[in-house]
Amino acid sequence: MISREIKNLETEKMYKAKDTNNTSIRLADIARKANVSRIAVSKALLNTGGNNVRISDATREKILKIAESMNYKPNMAARMLAGKKSNIIGALIDSHAPLCLYECLRMIERKLAEKGYRFMIAQQHNDLGGLMEYIDDFSRYGVEGIISFAHDYPEFNEQLAKVLRSKPDILYIGKPKLKNCNYLEVDVSAGIRKIVDHLVRKGRKRIGIFLADKTTRTMQLRYQGYLEGLKTNGVSLDENLVVFNNKFRHPSMENASEIINILVKQEKADAIISMNDNYAAMIINQLKKSGYDVPGDVAVTGFDNMDFSEFNSPSITTINHCYDALAEKAVNILLEIIMDNKITVNEVIKPELIEREST
Amino acid sequence: MISREIKNLETEKMYKAKDTNNTSIRLADIARKANVSRIAVSKALLNTGGNNVRISDATREKILKIAESMNYKPNMAARMLAGKKSNIIGALIDSHAPLCLYECLRMIERKLAEKGYRFMIAQQHNDLGGLMEYIDDFSRYGVEGIISFAHDYPEFNEQLAKVLRSKPDILYIGKPKLKNCNYLEVDVSAGIRKIVDHLVRKGRKRIGIFLADKTTRTMQLRYQGYLEGLKTNGVSLDENLVVFNNKFRHPSMENASEIINILVKQEKADAIISMNDNYAAMIINQLKKSGYDVPGDVAVTGFDNMDFSEFNSPSITTINHCYDALAEKAVNILLEIIMDNKITVNEVIKPELIEREST
DNA sequence: ATGAAAGCGCTAACAC
DNA sequence: GTGTTAGCGCTTTCAT
Secondary structure (H helix, E strand, O other), rough: OOOHHHHHHHHHHHHHHHOOOOOOOHHHHHHHEEEEEEEEEEHHOOOOOOOOOOHHHHHHHHHHHHHHHOOOOOHHHHHHOOOOOOOOEEEEEOOOOOOOOHHHHHHHHHHHHHHHHHOEEEOOOHHHHHHHHHHHHHHHHHOOOEEEEEEOOOOOOOOOOHHHHOOOEEEOOOOOOOOOOOOEEEHHHHHHHHHHHHHHHOOOOEEEEEEOOOOHHHHHHHHHHHHHHHHHHOOOOOOHHHOOOOOOOOOOHHHHHHHHHHHHHHHHOOOOEEHHHHHHHHHHHHHOOOOOOOOOOEEEEEOOOOHHHHHOOOOOEEEEEHHHHHHHHHHHHHHHHHHHHOOOOOEEOOOOEOOOOOO | OHHHHHHHHHHHHHHHHHHHHEEEOOOOHHHHHHOOOOHHHHHHHHHHOOOOOOOOOOHHHHHHHHHHHHHHOOOHHHHHOOOOOOOEEEEEEOOOOOHHHHHHHHHHHHHHHHHOOOEEEEEEEOOHHHHHHHHHHHHHOOEEEEEEOOOOEEEOOOHHHHHHOOOOEEEEEOOOOOOOOEEEEOHHHHHHHHHHHHHHHHHOOOEEEEEEEOHHHHHHHHHHHHHHHHHHOOOOOOOOHHOOOOOOOOOHHHHHHHHHHHHHOOOOEEEEOOHHHHHHHHHHHHHHHHOOOOOOOEEEEEEOOOOOHHHHHOOOOEEOOHHHHHHHHHHHHHHHHHHHHOOOOEEEEEOOOEEOOOO
């Protein structure tokens, strides 16, 4: 009796809703048109409803056809609210990151799309509060997992632990200052070692390097790779060939000149290891303007393998990040973590040396 | 009587739910803890509930404090389901687009974030079906508006109209083959005119141009700008100085050589208008290798103002897209459209010439 | 100023 | 096989 009343009420309201709400087709609309229950439609379209809900092939056919004709689009908010997955993955990016990082993001989006996920991005710069807010925000939207590219700041230490315990799961790209988390890292150190090996092989005796600071991990890894590279090649460290300066973080012609002054003019370096391809190109051009031959007098290496590095003159010897491999692994690992959140994954990708004319 | 029963049932279930569902704090949890109704909480936190819902300052204070302490994060799915905005904006990008486009996307994300919106991206390439599927998908997720960068294909003609009538609203970047839609466009034509003006001013007599095809809009605009530029400068068109070839779509050294062979060696061009900075850099370097002086023998211009264009040697005269202006306008316009969907906006951004050494 | 009740669109458990 | 019912977390209208 009660149920009957409620049902009538419901039906009435449904019709009313249909009239006012001119936007989208609902499951119930299809059910009504197909003259079946909503569960049947749900089952036919999305195979939900548990195992004891079955429908005949004929019914399924009919429902599918009608849904198609009505251009039915399930409402994700409703599905999520009813406990289903959102199929959204989020990315946190440093808004000052070099553009080449977006090459990686683009690939990540592609991989995710293949697996039926949507991709949400958020950017910030050196702001732990902001980072945590974004993570909260992602969680509000039901984001299932996060790929972070925005945590390599000296200031981000164990406070990050607060972030760690949060849902959704996070895969950090580049090891964060944090115990017991999932991360995937490009072995920057190995990249620099390969460069040192290569330069030594080419007969360079005074290999210089410049770095922005000792506090961010990517810089530390470069320095470490440099030291290890020298060591395995039996070259002793000359500290004058290592220049640290925070302002080098942002490439500029002035910086390039300063680096040349110190390393080449003053310290007589015959090779310069640049922290990225932009710097390499600038240094090469400044050297040429100052009458040096590259690689005759000074060899120069880059890092990132940007588009232009291939057609610079001379073309630039550099390290390829293997972003496609990174993207593929990142997506696979993150999805694994989401499925079975007990696992902890720490993986490393070896980048490769690309030999070109600048060495 | 009935309502009483239902209420008891509800309360019981709520507690049960709280025990099983260990994930997130709900509005009701705060209400219970603060010993107020859910509406009061809703009002305090989000100022919802209409005008006839009021709470005392003391109550508000108390609620806010408790929400804070419990780290309450409203569930967007529930809010959306209850009819609120999603605050999500989507972008459609061509997965083969040059990386510099992501510079623009990054800015768009920043602007959107400032206004409290989240950003979802989807990529595809030359696939109208795919494009429409993404739009449907965005709509499933409650995306409020879409910025499209992925519609400039010769194949995408009036079929796009099907897309037009869809919700969410779409702002096209670059005029689509579609009547009566919202678009924002960089005036590529004006950019090329500025280049022609500049080259003529520099005394160039035989200005060559190469283009990929006559069917995509960006190419048509370039060609149009070239013709207009010649006309206003009183230079008559020599069709041999215009080279169309579909394969030029993807920059390569071979293409650069071919272009030099045709335009410089064969047609004796003293200036080459490249379709982007990548090509310009390649052509400059190939010219130098073949013994030409740039800009002495041949001037070369680019388009896009990439990072490296400034420190190439010679640095590259190019056109700056003004992506920041584009991003700002795109966001403002889209949000306007969302608010009042009756408006139709067609705006154009004038790019600027950047004079450097290559001319 | 607060409470009660219904509903957003969908899923799931259970009864028939 | 199909129908019934309750509930996800939130908002809103109406009543008090």
